[in-house]
Amino acid sequence: MNPDICRERENATFNTETLTNMLDGSAEKTRRRREIESLVINDPDFQHDDPNFMSRSERYDAAVKKSSQMIMKLRDYGISDPEEIYFYKRTARRTFHEAFGLHYTMFLPTLYSQCTPEQQKKWLPLAENFKALGTYAQTELGHGTHIRKLETTATYDPSTQEFVLNCPTVSSIKWWPGGLGKTSNHAIVLAQLYTLGKCHGLHAFIVPIRCMKTHQPLPGVTVGDIGPKFGFEEVDNGYLKLENVRIPRENMLMKYAQVEPDGSYLKPPSDKLTYGTMVFIRAMIVGESARALSKSCTIAIRYSAVRHQSELRPGEPEPQILDYQAQQYKLFPLLAAAYAFTFVGQYMSDTYHRITGHINQGDFSQLPELHALAAGLKAFTTWTANAGIEVCRMACGGHGYLCCSGLPDIYVTFTPTCTYEGENTVMMLQTARFLVKCYRQAREGQQLSGTVSYLNEQQRLQPQPVSSRPTVVNINDLASLVEAYKLRAAKLVEVAAKSLQGELQRSISQEDAWNNSSIELVRASDAHCHYVVVELFAAKLSEISDTAVHSVLNTLALLYALHGITLNSGDFLQLSQITQRIKALLVEIRPNAVALVDSFDYNDEMLNSVLGRYDGNVYESMFEWAKRSPLNRTEVRSFIIFNIIQKK
Ligand SMILES: CCCCC/C=C\C/C=C\C/C=C\CCCCC(=O)SCCNC(=O)CCNC(=O)[C@H](O)C(C)(C)COP(=O)(O)OP(=O)(O)OC[C@H]1O[C@@H](n2cnc3c(N)ncnc32)[C@H](O)[C@@H]1OP(=O)(O)O
Numbered sequence: 086m087n088p089d090i091c092r093e094r095e096n097a098t099f100n101t102e103t104l105t106n107m108l109d110g111s112a113e114k115t116r117r118r119r120e121i122e123s124l125v126i127n128d129p130d131f132q133h134d135d136p137n138f139m140s141r142s143e144r145y146d147a148a149v150k151k152s153s154q155m156i157m158k159l160r161d162y163g164i165s166d167p168e169e170i171y172f173y174k175r176t177a178r179r180t181f182h183e184a185f186g187l188h189y190t191m192f193l194p195t196l197y198s199q200c201t202p203e204q205q206k207k208w209l210p211l212a213e214n215f216k217a218l219g220t221y222a223q224t225e226l227g228h229g230t231h232i233r234k235l236e237t238t239a240t241y242d243p244s245t246q247e248f249v250l251n252c253p254t255v256s257s258i259k260w261w262p263g264g265l266g267k268t269s270n271h272a273i274v275l276a277q278l279y280t281l282g283k284c285h286g287l288h289a290f291i292v293p294i295r296c297m298k299t300h301q302p303l304p305g306v307t308v309g310d311i312g313p314k315f316g317f318e319e320v321d322n323g324y325l326k327l328e329n330v331r332i333p334r335e336n337m338l339m340k341y342a343q344v345e346p347d348g349s350y351l352k353p354p355s356d357k358l359t360y361g362t363m364v365f366i367r368a369m370i371v372g373e374s375a376r377a378l379s380k381s382c383t384i385a386i387r388y389s390a391v392r393h394q395s396e397l398r399p400g401e402p403e404p405q406i407l408d409y410q411a412q413q414y415k416l417f418p419l420l421a422a423a424y425a426f427t428f429v430g431q432y433m434s435d436t437y438h439r440i441t442g443h444i445n446q447g448d449f450s451q452l453p454e455l456h457a458l459a460a461g462l463k464a465f466t467t468w469t470a471n472a473g474i475e476v477c478r479m480a481c482g483g484h485g486y487l488c489c490s491g492l493p494d495i496y497v498t499f500t501p502t503c504t505y506e507g508e509n510t511v512m513m514l515q516t517a518r519f520l521v522k523c524y525r526q527a528r529e530g531q532q533l534s535g536t537v538s539y540l541n542e543q544q545r546l547q548p549q550p551v552s553s554r555p556t557v558v559n560i561n562d563l564a565s566l567v568e569a570y571k572l573r574a575a576k577l578v579e580v581a582a583k584s585l586q587g588e589l590q591r592s593i594s595q596e597d598a599w600n601n602s603s604i605e606l607v608r609a610s611d612a613h614c615h616y617v618v619v620e621l622f623a624a625k626l627s628e629i630s631d632t633a634v635h636s637v638l639n640t641l642a643l644l645y646a647l648h649g650i651t652l653n654s655g656d657f658l659q660l661s662q663i664t665q666r667i668k669a670l671l672v673e674i675r676p677n678a679v680a681l682v683d684s685f686d687y688n689d690e691m692l693n694s695v696l697g698r699y700d701g702n703v704y705e706s707m708f709e710w711a712k713r714s715p716l717n718r719t720e721v722r723s724f725i726i727f728n729i730i731q732k733k
């Protein structure tokens with residue numbers, strides 16, 4: 086064990102196991118999670134070479150093999166709890182996505198949430214036994230964001246009681262769905278529904294695309310892989326062109342909207358229920374932001390504890406780079422954000438399941454807030470985590486740029502979360518739409534609830550415009566900082582609403598007024614989400630009984646809130662002593678930095694990083710890894726070329 090990393094662990098002021106148990110929910114949950122992870126770690130079937138040493142085709146084949154092995158092994162172990170399946174798979178996946186990812190994350194959830202009981206009876210056994218292997222095909226070459234303008238059509242033929250699916254133009258070709266290119270034999274296809282000559286908008290259809298026996302594309306189906314990407318190399322994101330493909334009427338997901346045999350259309354209680362799967366994934370991505378950022382912090386902070394470089398004081402030995410204030414200022418606010426997003430991810434998942442429970446009982450009243458919260462937090466956390474992963478990579482110097490550091494793979498796998506499942510700017514504008522509506526309701530005296538109730542509060546406190554009020558902050562008191570973030574959010578929502586109002590008074594259209602206020606609208610959503618994150622971090626602290634853990638997390642929460650103020654100092658009254666306070670907090674966190682990342686409890690296999698190894702033996706591991714590179718399988722590779730050059 087590297088002596089530096091040993092010393093770091095000896096200096097910690099709290100028990101990492103206590104914090105790990107808190108993050109898992111209990112000591113028993115930690116035990117069970119580790120037990121499941123060890124099933125993968127000790128399984129020779131999952132000991133394979135680094136995918137970075139493979140070609141794209143080899144990576145895809147290996148991913149399909151791993152997905153298949155996981156299915157069989159989970160069955161053999163009798164593991165069926167979704168959370169335990171997730172622990173097993175994320176250990177086996179390491180940093181990468183799996184070939185059957187879309188089947189689990191979107192195809193199955195769509196069947197669960199949008200099929201009638203009769204349709205579930207038919208499709209769930211097929212899908213749960215992987216006979217029907219599916220994806221979610223919504224995006225087209227011409228449209229990803231603006232889904233009301235998707236062009237694929239599903240036209241009902243009452244004479245045969247079938248839907249005829251068509252991609253009428255090149256821009257209507259389905260493009261991007263994960264697992265579509267080579268893996269899936271079915272797809273949930275989002276298409277404009279036409280019946281009795283009328284268009285009823287976007288609906289979901291189960292479309293067979295490959296023969297379940299031969300896996301050959303079915304008649305009228307053109308399908309394939311869209312080619313190499315920035316990352317996701319083991320995933321066959323694909324294209325799908327449908328030409329007069331007929332499916333039975335019963336293949337339209339009819340839990341909310343129906344087409345009768347004669348073609349008559351029965352509309353849903355809300356036309357946004359078709360968008361439900363997207364809300365689910367957005368809500369889940371918040372937790373993914375926490376995991377990607379916490380893994381990156383684990384790697385960068387452990388490496389910074391064992392890396393010695395330069396000279397702090399002449400004549401002294403080279404210090405650990407973690408002792409540089411600049412290195413701490415890079416990494417510790419990200420460590421604080423990783424903990425904040427861990428708690429927000431738990432809150433978002435709980436809120437999603439609570440509200441969808443009400444929706445399943447027919448109460449749709451909280452759907453707007455769920456959509457706004459999931460959209461905003463997905464954008465806010467992925468933008469922060471995306472940038473943070475890059476900071477962690479660069480904080481590791483040249484070795485961070487090596488694939489064996491794990492950081493490039495974390496980055497290229499995580500970065501599309503800022504785009505897929507709702508492009509982040511678009512999502513922030515969706516949240517802003519909800520905030521402006523709530524602001525107007527508060528102005529009219531309506532009582533708001535949930536995460537926007539502060540808009541009432543600000544109205545009651547003082548009738549004068551919120552934006553004119555100074556932000557007075559006690560920088561050592563988290564409650565005071567939460568109030569500052571609340572006031573900032575209220576201010577920026579008011580500024581956005583007033584910008585809209587001002588635009589409208591110039592008698593331009595609502596749409597142009599909206600577009601001309603987009604900057605204020607996005608900033609209002611960002612401030613709202615930032616307040617929600619700070620508020621939830623503070624609320625979590627009140628649940629922690631262990632004083633040592635409470636103290637170290639309180640320090641992190643203060644750092645997260647104060648650092649956020651310096652990043653947005655224009656919105657807060659710039660408090661000169663904030664920087665000094667931040668420096669003092671960095672010093673307070675320093676002795677606990679490694680223990681705090683240890684508490685995330687990532688085993689080396691999942692971390693997949695020679696820089697972030699638990700034992701800190703970095704250099705030896707880097708050299709061993711490099712020697713396994715395919716280019717090193719022969720001592721000489723281009724001798725012929727050198728020969729030609731030398732002969733000239
Ligand atoms: C099983 C374990 C799972 C674990 C998973 C964990 C993590 C996940 C990790 C990885 C996932 C792996 C792969 C994922 C791959 C990615 C897959 C995809 O990308 S699928 C495609 C995603 N595409 C999109 O997200 C499209 C984005 N665009 C839209 O959603 C819409 O076009 C829009 C921007 C929202 C605009 O819609 P529309 O034009 O219809 O609406 P507006 O006119 O703006 O507003 C009208 C009204 O509707 C409300 N609303 C909009 N959307 C929703 C919604 N989803 N739910 C509820 N309500 C909605 C909106 O608020 C307005 O209301 P009001 O103001 O009251 O009028």
Ligand SMILES: Cc1cc2nc3c(=O)[nH]c(=O)nc-3n(C[C@H](O)[C@H](O)[C@H](O)COP(=O)(O)OP(=O)(O)OC[C@H]3O[C@@H](n4cnc5c(N)ncnc54)[C@H](O)[C@@H]3O)c2cc1C
Binds near residue numbers: 229501505506511
């Ligand atoms: C790795 C990956 C996996 C994917 N998997 C799937 C999948 O499985 N199934 C599927 O259906 N799709 C999938 N997608 C597609 C994804 O959902 C879309 O790319 C995403 O919804 C963004 O849409 P777009 O590509 O059309 O971007 P665009 O909307 O064209 O975005 C381009 C720019 O336009 C801006 N913009 C667009 N509209 C507005 C507006 N109203 N106001 C202000 N600015 C605006 C955006 O902010 C952005 O800056 C995947 C994409 C990726 C990268």
